[in-house]
Amino acid sequence: MTEAQVSAREIxxxxxxxxGGHESSEIEVLSGPAxxxxxxxxxxxxxxxSIALAKRIxxxxxxxxxxxxxxxxxxxxxxxxxxxxxxxxxxxxALDIRSDRRIARIVVPRHVYMYLGRHLTTLSLSAIGRRVGxxxxxxxxxxxxxxxxxxxxxxxxxxDIDNIKWELGIR
Numbered sequence: 001m002t003e004a005q006v007s008a009r010e011i012x013x014x015x016x017x018x019x020g021g022h023e024s025s026e027i028e029v030l031s032g033p034a035x036x037x038x039x040x041x042x043x044x045x046x047x048x049x050s051i052a053l054a055k056r057i058x059x060x061x062x063x064x065x066x067x068x069x070x071x072x073x074x075x076x077x078x079x080x081x082x083x084x085x086x087x088x089x090x091x092x093x094a095l096d097i098r099s100d101r102r103i104a105r106i107v108v109p110r111h112v113y114m115y116l117g118r119h120l121t122t123l124s125l126s127a128i129g130r131r132v133g134x135x136x137x138x139x140x141x142x143x144x145x146x147x148x149x150x151x152x153x154x155x156x157x158x159x160d161i162d163n164i165k166w167e168l169g170i171r
Contacts, residue, residue, distance in 0.1 A: 077120045077121060077168055077169075077170075078121065079117050079121060079123065079128070079131050081168060082113060082116045082117055082120060082121075082164070082168065083097060083113060085164045085167045085168055086109050086112055086113045086116070086164060087109075088167070089109075089160055089163055089164050089167070090105075090108070090109035090112070090160070092105065092106055092109050096109075096110075097109060097110050097113055097132065097133075098131075098132055098133040099133060100133060108157070110132065110143070111143035111144075111146055111147050112147055112157075112160070112161060112164070113132065114128055114129075114132060114135075114139075114140045114143040114144060114147075115143060115144050115147035115148070115161075116161070116164060116165075117131075117132075117140075118140065118144045119144075120165075120168070120170070124137070125137035125138075125140040125141055125144075126140075128140045147161075
């Protein structure tokens with residue numbers, strides 16, 4: 001076997017092994033990196049090993065690892081993390097937030113949850129509404145607008161929202 005064939009085999013082995021200590025199942029969830037990795041593998045199988053190919057593989061692997069780290073970052077804010085923070089701040093339960101009850105002590109935290117979900121995540125109004133007990137996107141829009149107005153006139157609510165953001169790591 002030539003050195004180029006050995007190098008090509010080693011490159012293939014490294015590409016198919018898990019990247020950065022992540023298990024294969026974790027990488028499969030991250031379709032972007034996994035997809036790029038498969039495309040790169042197909043390109044390697046069609047080419048002979050060379051320095052240019054090794055550099056291309058190195059660059060691609062670095063971008064894949066960076067994307068995996070970004071997606072798995074604990075700093076990433078999610079609706080469940082927002083829900084936990086809202087529940088702690090307002091002293092209501094997660095079931096209350098998702099319920100259809102219209103009691104003021106529940107409605108305000110629910111609206112704050114929708115407001116923060118809209119401003120701190122990339123989810124659509126419909127996606128947020130589905131996670132708040134199957135609410136319509138217009139309900140979420142109403143809540144976002146309502147809290148935006150209340151923040152301007154209610155310093156206590158503004159402070160509550162600031163406390164939640166601080167708990168989520170937004171300073």
